[in-house]
Every structure is written in structure tokens, then in C-alpha cells.
Amino acid sequence: MKNQAKTAKIASVTLLLFTYLFLYVPIIVLLVFSFNSESFPAPWKEFSFKWYIELFHSVYLWESFLNSLVVAASSTLISVVMGIFLIFYALQGGRIGNFLSLFYGNVVIPETVLAVSLLGFFTLMSIPLGLTTLVLAHTVLGLGFVIPIVYAKFLELDPKLTEASLVLGASPIQTFFKVTLPLLRPSLISTGLLVFIISFDDFILAYFCAGSSSQTISLYIMSMLRSGVSPVVNALSAVLLALSTLFAVLFFSLKTKVRIV
Amino acid sequence: MKLKFLPKQRSSEFPFTFGAPAIIWQILFFYFPLLIIVVTSFINISELGEIEGVTLKKIALFLSPTYMKVILSSMLLGVSNAVICLLVAYPLAYFMAIRGKKHKNLLLFLLIIPFWTNFLLHVYAWFFVLERDGFLNTLLLKIGFIHEPIHFLNSIFSIMVMMVYYYLPFMVLPIYSSLERFDSRLIEASLDLGASWFQTFRRIMLPLTLGGIRAGFFLVYIPSFGEFAIPELMGGDKYMFVGSVVSHYILGDQTGSLGAAFTVVACICLLLSAVGLFFLLNKIILPKRKK
Numbered sequence: 001m002k003n004q005a006k007t008a009k010i011a012s013v014t015l016l017l018f019t020y021l022f023l024y025v026p027i028i029v030l031l032v033f034s035f036n037s038e039s040f041p042a043p044w045k046e047f048s049f050k051w052y053i054e055l056f057h058s059v060y061l062w063e064s065f066l067n068s069l070v071v072a073a074s075s076t077l078i079s080v081v082m083g084i085f086l087i088f089y090a091l092q093g094g095r096i097g098n099f100l101s102l103f104y105g106n107v108v109i110p111e112t113v114l115a116v117s118l119l120g121f122f123t124l125m126s127i128p129l130g131l132t133t134l135v136l137a138h139t140v141l142g143l144g145f146v147i148p149i150v151y152a153k154f155l156e157l158d159p160k161l162t163e164a165s166l167v168l169g170a171s172p173i174q175t176f177f178k179v180t181l182p183l184l185r186p187s188l189i190s191t192g193l194l195v196f197i198i199s200f201d202d203f204i205l206a207y208f209c210a211g212s213s214s215q216t217i218s219l220y221i222m223s224m225l226r227s228g229v230s231p232v233v234n235a236l237s238a239v240l241l242a243l244s245t246l247f248a249v250l251f252f253s254l255k256t257k258v259r260i261v
Numbered sequence: 262m263k264l265k266f267l268p269k270q271r272s273s274e275f276p277f278t279f280g281a282p283a284i285i286w287q288i289l290f291f292y293f294p295l296l297i298i299v300v301t302s303f304i305n306i307s308e309l310g311e312i313e314g315v316t317l318k319k320i321a322l323f324l325s326p327t328y329m330k331v332i333l334s335s336m337l338l339g340v341s342n343a344v345i346c347l348l349v350a351y352p353l354a355y356f357m358a359i360r361g362k363k364h365k366n367l368l369l370f371l372l373i374i375p376f377w378t379n380f381l382l383h384v385y386a387w388f389f390v391l392e393r394d395g396f397l398n399t400l401l402l403k404i405g406f407i408h409e410p411i412h413f414l415n416s417i418f419s420i421m422v423m424m425v426y427y428y429l430p431f432m433v434l435p436i437y438s439s440l441e442r443f444d445s446r447l448i449e450a451s452l453d454l455g456a457s458w459f460q461t462f463r464r465i466m467l468p469l470t471l472g473g474i475r476a477g478f479f480l481v482y483i484p485s486f487g488e489f490a491i492p493e494l495m496g497g498d499k500y501m502f503v504g505s506v507v508s509h510y511i512l513g514d515q516t517g518s519l520g521a522a523f524t525v526v527a528c529i530c531l532l533l534s535a536v537g538l539f540f541l542l543n544k545i546i547l548p549k550r551k552k
Contacts, residue, residue: 012356016368019353022426023375026386029396033389082283089280096280102287107480109295110487110531112504116511116524117294123517124297140290143283201379203490208511221381225388225494237382244377248370260373260434 027241034234051235058232064215067131071216072199074135079142080192083150087184088176090154091162100151106144114140115208122209129211137205142195149258153187154180186256193251194260197244302522319522328506328523332530335503338492339485340538342424343432343478349425350432350477355466357433358440369437376430384494387423388414415497423495424485431484432477439473467546475542479535486531503527 037048055061090096106114118137119129127133157180165175203218210216215223217240224233302320305313322328357368375383390396391413398410413419443466451461467474489504507527510520 012352012360015352016356019349020368020371023372023429025396026383026390026426027375029389030382030386082286085279086283089277092279094277094280099280099284102284102292105291108483109528110484112487112489112507113298113524113528114291114294116507116520117298118290119511120297120301120517120521121290121294136290139286143287147283197377201377203379203381207490207508218379218381221379221385222490225381225385233382233385237378237386240382241374241378245374247377248373251373252366252370259438260376260430 027237030234030237031241034231034238036231039231051231052238055232055235055239060215061217061220061236064217064220067214068200068217071131071134071138072196075138075142075199076192076196078135078139079146079195080188082139082143083146083191084181084188086147087150087154087180090151091176091180092172096151100148103144103147106141111141111202111204115205118205119208129209129213131210131214134206134210134214134216137209138195138199138202141198141202141205145195145198146191149191150184150187153184153258157183186254187258190251190254190256190258193247193254194258197247298521299525301518302525306518319519320526322519323523323526328526331501331506332503332527334500335486335527336530336534338420338424338488338502339482341421342428342485343481345421345425346428346432346481347474347478350429350436351474354433354436354440354473358437358443359445372430372433380427381490381494383426384423384491387419387426387495391419391422414495415499417496417500419495420492420500423491424488427491428481428485431480435476435480436470436473439470439476443469464548468548471543471546474546475539478538478542482538483531483535486534487527 033044034051035047035049036044037050038045086096115137118133118140122129122133161183162175162179165179166172170178201218202216203222206216206218207222210219221233221236224230303315303317305316305318307313357365361368388395392398393410393412393414395413397413398407401407402410447465447469448461451465452458456464487504487507489502489508492500492502493505503523507520507524510516510523513520
């Protein structure tokens with residue numbers, strides 16, 4: 001019995017090790033070669049920050065980086081605010097249950113299909129493609145996360161708390177701002193982070209709905225991939241990895257149990 | 262117990278206005294565009310952009326064997342991706358949720374970081390690893406496992422590696438949360454009562470975590486079906502999948518409505534296959550009832 005437990009333990013550790021190697025080997029190789037003075041496929045020569053310096057001088061990159069930040073921030077803000085409004089309506093006794101299933105569609109439909117249909121819609125309405133259309137599109141994606149998650153968290157709240165607040169003489173608005181919203185804050189922030197990251201990393205919607213004039217970071221990387229490899233992309237990966245690590249740290253420090261996918 | 266003296270909760274000053282924005286947005290920018298795509302694929306549009314009547318021609322065009330083959334290969338891509346992800350994810354989620362103890366959060370954290378980094382960078386990283394003079398070939402040559410570099414890129418292999426790499430967290434996370442709710446004393450009980458490890462796994466764990474498995478399976482299967490960037494970048498235009506055909510027609514000149522029709526045909530096939538897979542999954546995982 002003891003032997004069996006030991007074998008099981010060794011097997012599990014090996015398995016974990018291999019899975020995480022699979023996840024991290026490409027990243028580590030990428031990072032190591034971002035400090036190589038020679039361009040790939042040349043082997044390792046010497047340590048240098050050359051590609052990072054080149055990266056920070058690239059105008060296009062920063063433009064697209066900024067665009068992505070603006071799009072992600074606006075779509076996060078819009079979807080979270082609409083989520084808060086919906087919760088407010090629910091607190092007033094609005095029946096949301098029936099509408100909730102409307103928001104499940106976003107998970108059932110592949111993103112490619114959503115992107116294609118939005119492109120058709122924008123063309124039909126003659127809305128020029130650009131960052132605005134991208135914000136519209138990403139907000140749809142965001143709502144698919146915000147509404148179901150935040151509403152579920154709202155239902156988990158103890159109704160006695162809001163009742164107590166109302167009984168003690170607070171108005172519905174005061175109750176909302178002083179009781180409901182503070183209780184929901186952690187889940188609102190973590191869902192917001194999630195929507196931000198999804199928008200920031202999104203490629204498919206940007207590919208169809210951003211038009212040719214505005215670039216996001218994904219479209220920028222795509223164009224670099226198509227034009228052949230350059231160690232500048234390695235340097236960029238290092239920067240973006242640092243950013244996603246930061247987001248993950250923030251997300252975990254909130255300690256809310258919010259579904260991630 | 263409901264308190265009688267509670268002030269009336271519903272305030273007429275705040276009607277539907279607050280609930281409306283999200284719902285209107287969702288209908289306007291999600292359901293309406295989908296409707297447009299469906300309608301476009303059934304109507305005839307003249308060169309001047311006028312509607313000339315209803316037609317089934319566009320739909321029929323895509324019912325030919327050539328396009329069905331594309332749809333089938335997308336299904337195959339999706340199913341094989343989901344199955345491989347499931348095989349890798351289940352043990353991983355099991356060790357994270359049940360045996361992880363204090364390392365649980367660290368493992369979860371390490372899974373999330375690559376997941377939250379732009380996937381195109383991972384495509385680029387895999388180029389680096391799989392290239393002719395890349396990391397893997399160099400490593401295999403050094404240890405004398407192979408004598409000639411292998412062409413890993415532009416093959417089904419490289420597509421699958423990238424697909425599994427990207428979609429793995431979509432499978433791990435739902436299974437992880439269903440295993441976290443799973444009472445691990447059931448395993449002990451089953452083992453104490455004389456069941457083997459395999460029986461315990463097959464008859465207790467799998468059926469009780471069906472919810473997570475199912476969620477993960479469809480979270481992987483559905484987007485993989487429409488995936489076009491990974492096959493294009495890792496497969497080098499060699500293989501045709503639904504996503505690539507759709508983007509070809511939609512972004513092509515004057516072929517937008519054909520793209521719409523193909524999207525509709527592909528979506529119907531996706532829906533049918535998803536229903537089929539749903540029942541298949543239930544049949545495989547749930548234990549057979551003895552008569």
C-alpha cells in the first residue's frame with residue numbers, strides 16, 4: 001500500500017512537471033533569445049539589450065499598444081457600468097432571470113462567427129470601421145462575462161443585509177451604494193480585469209472589425225509574424241508577459257472566486 | 262419570513278431604464294448582426310446592392326462535397342483538440358484540486374500567466390521551438406536521438422501542438438472547479454469498499470465531474486471549430502478549415518454574402534455536431550444502468 005502511494009506520487013509529480021514544461025519551455029526559450037545580440041537562427045552570442053532598445057523606439061508599436069489599451073479600457077468600463085445598472089434594476093425588484101439567457105449566446109457562438117456578423121452589420125449600417133466599432137464589439141464580449149458572473153454574485157448576497165438597510169430607513173439608492181455595491185466590489189473588479197485582458201489579447205474581432213487604418217497590438221504582432229521573425233518580437237513578449245503576470249497577481253490578490261473562462 | 266412593515270421595494274422612479282442598456286446592447290450588437298448574416302445568405306442581391314428576392318442557391322453551393330470536407334476537417338480538428346486537452350487536463354486538474362494542497366494557487370497562477378498573454382506571441386514562441394534550426398531539433402540532435410533535423414512546422418503536428426497549448430486552460434479550469442467541489446472522501450470510501458483505482462475513477466469521479474468535463478469540452482470544441490489564425494500560421498496555408506474559408510470569403514471582394522452563407526451552413530453543422538457530442542459524452546461518461 002505504501003509503495004503504491006509512493007508510485008502515485010512520483011507519477012503525479014512527473015506529470016505536473018511535463019505539463020508545465022510544455023507550457024513554459026517556449027516562453028523561456030523566447031525570453032532567453034530576447035537578450036541575444038544576434039538575430040535568430042544564429043546561436044547564442046552575447047548578452048545585449050539591443051532588441052529592447054529597438055522595441056522602445058518603434059513608433060508603430062506604441063501606437064498600437066496605446067490603441068489596445070484605449071479599446072480594452074473603454075469596453076471594460078462600458079460593460080461593467082452596464083452590469084452595475086442591471087444589478088441596480090434587479091435590486092429594485094426588476095426581473096432579470098428571463099433576460100439572463102440572452103447573454104449565454106456569447107459563449108455558444110464561435111468568436112469568428114460573431115466577428116463576421118458584426119462586420120456585416122457595420123457594413124450594412126455604413127458605420128466606418130475603426131476603434132469605435134472595435135469597442136462596440138469587445139463590449140459584447142465583455143457583457144457575456146460581466147452579466148452572468150456579477151448577477152450570480154448578486155444572488156449569492158444575503159438579502160437580509162439590504163432588507164436591514166431598507167428597514168433602518170435608507171433609501172433604495174443609498175442601500176445600493178452603501179450595501180450592495182461595496183459587497184460586489186471584489187467580483188466587479190475581478191470581472192473587469194478579465195474583460196480587460198480578453199479585449200487586450202483579442203485577435204479575431206480586431207482582425208475583422210478594426211478596419212485597415214487602426215492597429216491593435218494583436219494586429220501589429222500578426223503583421224510582424226507574417227513579415228518574418230525578428231528578435232524585437234521576443235523583446236515585446238517579455239514586456240507583455242510581465243504585464244500579464246501583473247494582471248494575474250492582481251487577480252489572485254482579490255481572492256474572489258470568479259470563473260476565469 | 263417576509264417582514265410586513267418593509268417599505269415598498271420597487272420604486273417606480275427607476276423603471277426599466279437601468280436594466281435596458283445591457284439588454285439593448287446585447288440584442289443590437291449580438292442577435293441583430295447574427296440575424297443579418299442569416300438573412301443575407303438567403304437573399305439575392307444585385308450588383309447595385311438591391312434586393313432581388315429569396316434564393317437558396319448560395320446555401321446549396323456550400324452543400325457540395327468540397328465544402329463539407331472543410332467542415333468535417335474543422336469538426337475533426339475541434340474534437341481531437343478537445344479530446345487531447347481533456348486527456349492532459351484531467352490529471353492536471355485532479356492534482357491541482359485534490360492533491361495540490363498549498364501549491365494549488367501557485368499552480369493555478371502559473372497556468373493563468375501564459376493564458377493571459379497574447380496567443381500570437383505563443384505562436385511565435387513555437388516557431389522558435391519547432392523550426393528547422395530551432396530549439397527542439399537542436400536538442401534532439403545534441404542528445405543523438407535524431408541525425409537529421411525534422412520538419413515540425415507546417416504540419417498537422419504543429420497545428421495540434423499550438424491548439425492544445427492555447428486551449429488547455431479552457432479545459433483545466435472548469436474541470437478544476439468541479440473537482441474542487443468533489444468530496445474526496447468518496448474516493449476513500451470506494452477504495453475501502455474494495456473497488457480498484459480504475460473502478461473508482463470510472464464509476465465515481467468521472468460521472469460526478471461530468472459538468473466540468475462537459476463545460477471544458479465545449480469551451481474547447483466550439484472556438485476550435487472556428488479557429489483560423491492557428492491553422493493558418495502553424496499549417497502554412499496547407500490545410501483548409503472553416504475559419505480560413507469564412508475569412509477568405511468575408512474579406513474578399515464582392516464575396517461577402519457567400520461568406521455569410523458559408524458561415525450559416527457551418528454554424529448549423531456546428532450546432533448539430535455539438536448536440537451529437539453532448540449525448541455521446543453523456544453515454545461515454547455516465548455508467549450504464551443495469552437492468
